[in-house]
Structures are given as C-alpha cells and as structure tokens.
Amino acid sequence: MRKWVSDWFDLPVHVTGDTPRIEMIGTMAMQVENYLQLEKFNFSELQIKVKDGILEIKGEQLKIKAIDPEIVLIEGQILEIRYKK
Known part of the structure; x- marks a missing residue:
C-alpha cells in the first residue's frame, strides 16, 4: 500500500514508508528517521x-x-557508521 501511494503521488519511498533515512551534518551530528x-x-x-537490520x-x-x-538526533564525534542485516 505504501509503495502504491509513493508511486501514485510521485513521492520518495521514505516519505510514505518505513524505510530509514539518515542525514549527516559533517562528522559531529546525524539524524535517523x-x-x-x-x-x-x-x-x-x-x-x-x-x-531489515541494525x-x-x-x-x-x-x-x-x-x-x-x-526521529533520533545524535551528536558527538562520529567515526564509523555500519549497517548490519
């Protein structure tokens, strides 16, 4: 259903679904949606x-x-990001 809504309204999947979205601000902050x-x-x-993972x-x-x-907002010196299935 969410994929259909995303396609129908020509929206990115993360807007209508549960796909994680990660935004980094340099190496000092990141936001995970x-x-x-x-x-x-x-x-x-x-x-x-x-x-689908950690x-x-x-x-x-x-x-x-x-x-x-x-949304979770993390601050500090970010050195490594890894996605594990």
Whole structure:
C-alpha cells in the first residue's frame, strides 16, 4: 500500500514508508528517521534497529540530543557508521 501511494503521488519511498533515512551534518551530528528502537547506547557506540537490520554508529562523546517516535538526533564525534542485516 505504501509503495502504491509513493508511486501514485510521485513521492520518495521514505516519505510514505518505513524505510530509514539518515542525514549527516559533517562528522559531529546525524539524524535517523523511521527507526524502530534503540538497541544499545553509550558514549562510544549506538545501535539503532531499523527495517531489515541494525545501524551501528561508533564515535566519541556520543549523545542523544533529541528523540521522538520517528526521529533520533545524535551528536558527538562520529567515526564509523555500519549497517548490519
């Protein structure tokens, strides 16, 4: 249904679906949209469950600046991002 809506209105899939969207602002901040839940968090590692896998963020002095049911904003020195299925 969401794919159909996306095609019908010529919208990107992440707007109508549950596909994760990641936006980086340099190496000091990132925003993850359409996440499912936080799996692990400390000052050097963050794991976020997304559709079809886990998003791993490694860095220094990581902190969650803002969080709501659809978006999480992370700040700190981001050194590595990995997607695991």
